[in-house]
Amino acid sequence: MLTAMRRRKVARVLFDEFHGEAWSIRPEAAAAMRPAHPAASSYAAAAAALDERDFEVAVHAAGPLDDVVLAAVDVLVIAHPSEAKWERTVGAGSPRLSAGEVEAIERFVSGGGGLIVLGESEEDKYGANLNEVVAPYGLRLENETALDFERDGEPPDWIGAQPAPGTGAPELLHLAGDVVFYRAGIVTAGEPGAIVLRTGAEVEPPAAGLLAAASHGAGRVVVAADADLFGDLLVGRHDHRQLWLNIVYWASIAAFRVEAVSLVSPAADDPAWLRLKEATNAVRALQEPKGEIDVARHGTDDARAHVEAMIESIAALAPRFPHQRAYLEQVPADLRAWVAGGFGRPDFTASLALFRPEQQRRDGIEHLVVFPMYTPNGSSQTRFEALITRTPWPDFVARLESERYDNDKFVPVQLVDNTDGYDSECAVLFPETVSLAARPTNNFGGIFCDRESARFRRAVLEGARVLRIALPPDAAALASSPGLALETYVMWDLIHDRWHSHGDLPFDPFMIRQRLPYWMYSLEELRVDLATFASAGELLREGFAFARYVRYAILFDRILRFPIAGGRVRNYDGLGGQLLFAYLHQAGILGWSDNRLTIEWRHLEEGVAGLRERVDALYRRGIDMSKVSYWAAAHDLIAEFVEPNIDSAWRKEARVRSDEADPRAWIDRVLDDEFPLSTFYLTLQKKLADLVEEPVPA
Numbered sequence: 001m002l003t004a005m006r007r008r009k010v011a012r013v014l015f016d017e018f019h020g021e022a023w024s025i026r027p028e029a030a031a032a033m034r035p036a037h038p039a040a041s042s043y044a045a046a047a048a049a050l051d052e053r054d055f056e057v058a059v060h061a062a063g064p065l066d067d068v069v070l071a072a073v074d075v076l077v078i079a080h081p082s083e084a085k086w087e088r089t090v091g092a093g094s095p096r097l098s099a100g101e102v103e104a105i106e107r108f109v110s111g112g113g114g115l116i117v118l119g120e121s122e123e124d125k126y127g128a129n130l131n132e133v134v135a136p137y138g139l140r141l142e143n144e145t146a147l148d149f150e151r152d153g154e155p156p157d158w159i160g161a162q163p164a165p166g167t168g169a170p171e172l173l174h175l176a177g178d179v180v181f182y183r184a185g186i187v188t189a190g191e192p193g194a195i196v197l198r199t200g201a202e203v204e205p206p207a208a209g210l211l212a213a214a215s216h217g218a219g220r221v222v223v224a225a226d227a228d229l230f231g232d233l234l235v236g237r238h239d240h241r242q243l244w245l246n247i248v249y250w251a252s253i254a255a256f257r258v259e260a261v262s263l264v265s266p267a268a269d270d271p272a273w274l275r276l277k278e279a280t281n282a283v284r285a286l287q288e289p290k291g292e293i294d295v296a297r298h299g300t301d302d303a304r305a306h307v308e309a310m311i312e313s314i315a316a317l318a319p320r321f322p323h324q325r326a327y328l329e330q331v332p333a334d335l336r337a338w339v340a341g342g343f344g345r346p347d348f349t350a351s352l353a354l355f356r357p358e359q360q361r362r363d364g365i366e367h368l369v370v371f372p373m374y375t376p377n378g379s380s381q382t383r384f385e386a387l388i389t390r391t392p393w394p395d396f397v398a399r400l401e402s403e404r405y406d407n408d409k410f411v412p413v414q415l416v417d418n419t420d421g422y423d424s425e426c427a428v429l430f431p432e433t434v435s436l437a438a439r440p441t442n443n444f445g446g447i448f449c450d451r452e453s454a455r456f457r458r459a460v461l462e463g464a465r466v467l468r469i470a471l472p473p474d475a476a477a478l479a480s481s482p483g484l485a486l487e488t489y490v491m492w493d494l495i496h497d498r499w500h501s502h503g504d505l506p507f508d509p510f511m512i513r514q515r516l517p518y519w520m521y522s523l524e525e526l527r528v529d530l531a532t533f534a535s536a537g538e539l540l541r542e543g544f545a546f547a548r549y550v551r552y553a554i555l556f557d558r559i560l561r562f563p564i565a566g567g568r569v570r571n572y573d574g575l576g577g578q579l580l581f582a583y584l585h586q587a588g589i590l591g592w593s594d595n596r597l598t599i600e601w602r603h604l605e606e607g608v609a610g611l612r613e614r615v616d617a618l619y620r621r622g623i624d625m626s627k628v629s630y631w632a633a634a635h636d637l638i639a640e641f642v643e644p645n646i647d648s649a650w651r652k653e654a655r656v657r658s659d660e661a662d663p664r665a666w667i668d669r670v671l672d673d674e675f676p677l678s679t680f681y682l683t684l685q686k687k688l689a690d691l692v693e694e695p696v697p698a
Contacts, residue, residue, distance in 0.1 A: 005396045007546055009056040010477075010484060011255035013248060014073040015043065016060045020095035020128075022087040023079040023118075023227060026059060030232075033088040039232040041088060043079060046230045046244055052545050054256075054477070054484070055248065061091060065101045067108075074255035075114035075248060076105065080227035082120075083127035095128040102129075106136045110217030112258075114251025118227035121145035121157075121185040137214045137221045138190030146184045146210070146225075150202040157183045161197040161210050168193035169213040172222075172250055174472040175601055176243040182234065185225035187212045213250065220251045249473035256481040267320045267366055268388050268417045276313035280370070280386040280419045282306040291372045291382035291435045293343035303343055307335050310386075314370060321368050327354040331370050346372035346382070347437040357411045358444040361401075363393040366416065372435040377566070378424025382435045388416040389429070392449065396546065397490050405535075407498045409443065412490040414450040425566075427451045447493045453485035456553055459561035459688070466687045467597040475552045488549040495535050495550070499528035504619040517631050517650075517670045518570035519638055523615055526576035529554050530612035537605055555580075555604070559590070564685040568673045575638070575675050582641035582678070583611045592680060628660040635674075642675045650674065 015025050023043045024030045030042035047057045060069060070076065080087070081095035089095075097105075109115050115137075119130050124143040131140050147156040161179040163170070168191075179197060187209040189195055195209040211224045228234055230244045267273060283306045286293045293303050311332040318328045330351045338346050348371055357367050369387040374380050392412055401407055413429060415422060429446030460479040464471045471479070478484050533554050539547035562577030584590040589607040591598040618637055622630040635650045644651050649669040660666075677685065 005399055005544055007054070007394070007396055007487075010054040010481060011074040011252040012056045012058060012072065013047075013050055013075040013077060013252070014058050014060050014069075015047070015077045015079065016065060016091075018060055018062060018064075018091040018093040019078070019081045019097060020083065020087075020089040020091050020093060021079050022082050022089050023231060024059075024090045025057065029090045033090060041090075042232040043230060043235075045232045045235050046241075049235070049241055049245060050248060052543075053245065053249075053474070055252070064093070064098060066104050070104060070108040070113065073113070075116060075252045076108065077116045077118070078130070078133065079118045080120050081126070081128040081130070086126050095126065097129060097133055099132075102132050102136075105133060106216075109137070109219035109221060112218035112254030114219060114248070114254070115221045116247060116251055117221070117223045118230070119185055119187075119223065119225050120227055121183045121225070123185050123225075134221065134223050137216045137223075138194065139212050139214060139221065139223045140188045141223065141225060142186040142188055144186045144205065144208075146181065146186060146199050146203055146205065146208060148200070148203045159184050159199055159203055159210065162200050164195040164198045164209070166193055167196045167213075169196055169250065170470045171473050171476065172196050172211075172213055172243070172246045174242070174246055174470070176239040176246060178238040179229075179240060179243055180234075180238050181210050181226040182228045183226065184210055186210070187223050187225045189214065213247075218254055220253065222247050222251055246473045249477050253473070253477060253480060256477040256484065263390065263414065263416055265366060265388060265390070265416045267317065267368070270317060270320065272313045272316035273388065273417065276310060276317065276370075276386050277417070277419055279306045279309035279313060280384050283310070284383040284385075284420060287372075287381075287383045289381040291346045291384075295343055300343070304339060307339055310370070310384075311335055314368070317368055321366065323360050323365070324355075324368060327351060327356070328368065330354050345437075346384075346435045348372060348434055349436045349438055349441075352431055352434050352436065353441050353443075356443055357389070357391065357413070357446060358409050361391055361393045361398070361411065363395075363398075364390060365393075366390045367413075369429065373421075373433040375421045375424050375426040376428055376430070376433060378421060378426045383421055385419050385421045387418045387422060387429075389413040389446070390416050392486060392490055394487055394490070396544075397487070397494060400491065401494060405495050405498045407494055409445050410494055410497045411444050411446045412449045412493060413446045414486070415448055425451070445497065447489075447497075449486055449489035449493060450482075452493075453489040453553075454482070455561060455565070456489070456557045457482070457485050459565075460556045462688055463556070463560040463684075466684070468595065469597050469599070472552075472601070474548070475556070478549050478552055479556075484549065485553075487546075488553050491546070492532060492550045492553050495532045496528050499531040499535075500524070503527070503531065504616065504623060515664065515667060517635070517667055517674075518572045519575055519634055519674065520631060521572040522575040522579070522638070523618070523634055525573055526558075526579060527612070527615045527619070529558065529576070530608055530615065533605075533608050534612065555608075559584075560684075560688075563677065563681050564688060568676070570670070570672055570674075575642070578642050578675060578678070578681065579638055580608075580611065581680075583607070583614075586641060626660055627663050628666050631663075631666065638675060643678070645671050645674055645676055647671065648674055 017024055025043045025047035027044050030038040033041040050057050082089055117134055119141040122143055123141040146159045148159050149156045159181040163173055189212045194212045194214045196213050197211040199208045213222045235241050286298050286303055288294055334348045334351045367389045372382050372384045374382050427448045431440040431442055457479050533551055536547040536550040558577040559581040563574045584607050587607050589600045589603050636652055
């Protein structure tokens with residue numbers, strides 16, 4: 001069962017059960033309170049929903065809440081403390097928190113903690129002092145009961161909540177439009193924007209707060225005037241479970257922001273590595289575009305000395321990489337052969353055949369990489385590079401690969417340290433980039449998931465700010481967390497890479513040694529991402545909640561970053577993003593109004609599936625078409641949504657049918673910017689200028 005796949009937790013949620021709370025996440029405590037109906041006192045389902053996600057859940061059952069207790073948690077939940085004469089309660093403590101506890105909670109929130117307080121109607125009678133707890137945040141639970149005498153077929157104490165206009169946290173209502181309070185009190189706030197949900201005009205009192213959210217220092221606070229809302233009897237009804245998850249993600253955002261990826265590496269701190277970097281960079285400075293050294297201009301003494309320093313450094317580092325013994329013995333041999341051959345174009349065929357990172361996919365394992373290569377997106381010139389890479393391979397990814405998405409060549413990597421060429425935007429380590437005398441052995445494909453996920457995070461956070469997107473709270477958590485985003489990209493790339501070899505494929509899915517119009521590469525990359533989006537949906541329905549992060553990553557990276565990143569010369573990834581945005585926009589799933597980008601989340605899966613059907617249909621037809629006719633049909637599909645260049649010879653109305661005997665003549669008609677950016681993207685490109693990546697020369 002996929003539900004059994006476990007991931008590490010990011011944030012810790014503590015339920016206080018010491019101060020006479022009327023709710024418990026412990027089944028035995030709920031049963032002790034209400035033996036006949038334990039669900040009426042249980043928050044076990046709410047806790048289980050968190051446990052399925054990124055949260056560790058704990059109980060505080062003894063002693064006051066102080067700085068020591070709160071230092072170990074990220075979110076504190078206080079669910080309706082009460083005197084025993086009013087409610088069946090748990091915990092030996094008083095429902096009144098001491099002044100010291102209130103102050104400790106305020107320090108906790110100011111420092112980045114999340115606080116969730118759940119009150120009730122007629123709050124004053126319960127003998128608790130929740131208003132003292134929430135007062136520092138400008139919030140208050142009034143001693144009232146909301147009643148709706150107009151609610152058809154329901155008792156008056158059931159209140160259908162409505163979004164409050166002008167709320168400062170609309171993201172809390174992501175996919176939570178149907179929320180019903182039971183015997184609710186009223187929440188008031190010093191700041192009008194703090195009210196998130198309120199009563200309707202027909203309710204007594206009308207337009208009164210039911211749920212409020214406020215920021216305080218680095219932390220966040222949510223107060224609800226109904227504790228039944230997330231109890232076992234109601235959390236599964238309406239959209240309450242979604243609202244609960246939204247609240248906890250929103251309140252815990254500081255924990256995701258500090259969740260860093262550690263790259264402490266003894267090998268990178270080894271003086272031998274520093275010598276290897278220095279010597280390799282020195283060789284790079286001498287090399288010509290194809291990797292050779294002009295000995296007539298530079299002589300051979302310096303080059304020989306630098307290469308010898310590389311060889312000595314590799315030997316010194318080799319004990320740190322015992323799993324690479326054969327490769328690290330061959331690299332010096334290939335270096336010496338290069339020297340003996342007069343520093344001509346390097347040939348590292350033998351070394352590449354022994355470099356097998358795909359055979360060592362263990363979480364945290366490092367590899368030493370030394371090759372003459374060009375760096376895609378950085379430089380087309382061949383020069384020596386030295387890298388230390390680390391493989392992130394979490395248990396859940398290992399299981400997905402072994403049981404579901406077999407992909408024995410895929411290697412996710414992080415860049416620990418590197419020579420100058422990888423100071424570019426290069427995000428891959430491929431065999432075909434290595435300088436060889438013959439065709440490469442295609443044993444592996446390395447993707448720098450750390451670089452890709454870091455770019456995604458920047459694009460989403462800045463794009464959401466510029467476009468005023470109400471990011472779902474868990475999407476904001478993903479974009480805030482380096483660790484979470486890294487693992488998301490590992491999973492995305494694993495499934496994406498596998499889809500390249502599945503489906504109706506009119507041409508080599510990996511596009512090796514083929515010359516096609518660049519929009520064909522656009523459609524292939526988009527096709528596999530649309531398929532990956534669908535695969536993630538299947539995993540979600542089977543209970544693997546983490547898969548939703550892959551869907552967020554595909555959507556936001558493609559519509560926010562891909563179209564405006566890099567240059568406009570045959571930018572095939574950018575075109576795929578343009579097509580996805582345009583298709584969803586014309587379907588009404590993406591909206592652009594009042595300078596705000598909105599997303600109809602309930603229809604997103606349907607929209608992505610619709611575009612996937614169009615692309616898959618083209619691929620099926622392509623098997624029965626000639627090359628040029630297939631390319632033209634693909635151009636027509638894209639042009640239906642993305643306007644081609646005015647000067648394009650490939651426009652349907654401008655296309656002149658002629659002999660297909662030489663497809664290269666048709667490729668020569670492709671413009672560098674066959675599908676220019678729309679007005680939307682030209683504006684976004686200016687606003688996100690810092691995210692438009694320009695290759696760094698090697």
